[in-house]
Amino acid sequence: MPSLGADMDAGTLVEWLKQPGDTVAKGDVVAVVETQKGAIEVESFLSGTVERLLIAPGTQVPVGTPLATIRTDDEAPGAARGMAPPAMPVPTVIPPLPRTQPAGPPALATERIRMRASPAARKLASERGIDLTSIAGTGPDGAVVLRDVERAAQVSPVPAPVPLVPEPAAIRRGFDSSEMRKAIAAAMSRSKREIPHYYLAHTFDFTPAGAWLQRLNAARPPAERVLPAALLVKSVAMALKSYPEFNGAYTAEGFRPSTAIHVGTAIAIRGGGLVAPAIHDADSKSVDETMATLRDLVARTRSGRLRSSEIFDPTITISSLGDRGVDGMLAVIYPPQVAIIAFGTPALRPWVVGAGIIPRTLITATLAADHRVSDGHRGALLLLEVERLLQQPEAL
């Protein structure tokens, strides 16, 4: 179960899209998971053959729990590797729950996952089809450990088939705005607790960029037109190449800069809330490719499904208020990222050019950045570089 948010600690497996024996390539969508941010398509991070599905649809499991095993092409059968996600920190503490689940009706998935059990115990129990709630744990705080499952397996040596029948009561489809609000609250509280933010604002002339877009769009049908947001994403991605201390993740080991520039783009969800899926490798995409990706992400955010890599990968976030907003926004960094750049609504304002005051379309860019990693001086240079790049949009 991949971590799809700074404070996500569990997710519900909704559907398997691959079955044992199926071939998967890295990046293929293998399952759908329900999170606080809606349904997300989980991608495989290995190439090989699906050997075993460990989690039944409808089951909620903690982040870090292997969902399936995949045999990579150079591995012998049986040596499959767990499809547990790499990278993101995994909560090591699973909240304990009183062991009160009686025999009789099957345990609800949500209760089952709160059982304390070691990953190895879960894996073996799942392989043998043993219900963890039926085992008395002898580990710390009554946690079920591997030897407990082994003992139980000896008592019932016939391996029961892994239950893969959906438990409808546990499957919660659709968007839940109160869950979304909780997810935002958790991530933003963590951000404000842990990240010493500093803020910079810079207002500059957006007229050249706006005029360039107008000329570009004049010759195009609406479906091929480019929005200012695409230009803003591209300019930030290009600027970040010279300012790596704003692009990456702050982990337990400190700041890890990222060589790839995956720009998370804040997208509002109708009914409340937002997500910021990644435009991957935004520095190497053309403005048109950036726009196409943005269009696709907005469509899937609002009426489809995002992929786990889009949620997981951003190395910085951009929030753009679009054409119906205010001058500027002081944004909150999305952990474990270390910076967020926000753009206000471009507006016609008086501006001094040479010795005269003339109307120009201005835009305000703000940067919130992590003082553990960078200082205001470098942040200012980053915003100046964004301004410089947007004066020559044709070069982007």
Next chain:
Amino acid sequence: MSDIEIRRTVIEILGNIAPESNPALIDEKADVRAALDIDSMDFLNFMSTLHARLAVNIPEADYPKLSTIAGAVAYLGTKLRA
């Protein structure tokens, strides 16, 4: 195409963009972007779908004329009868 049919098309497209609302019930002269909380991408999709459905070219400079339902019906009617 009559104004009634154009209006029905406009409302249907807006309804797909803002599925939780009913564009038929909003003030015809209200800015749809405010009344239906439509952002830049939604509005571009509104223009793209109108273009695809009615085969009317809508330059960017004309967007403000289509920001209300009444305005859109008048603009498209004029273009379609031209």
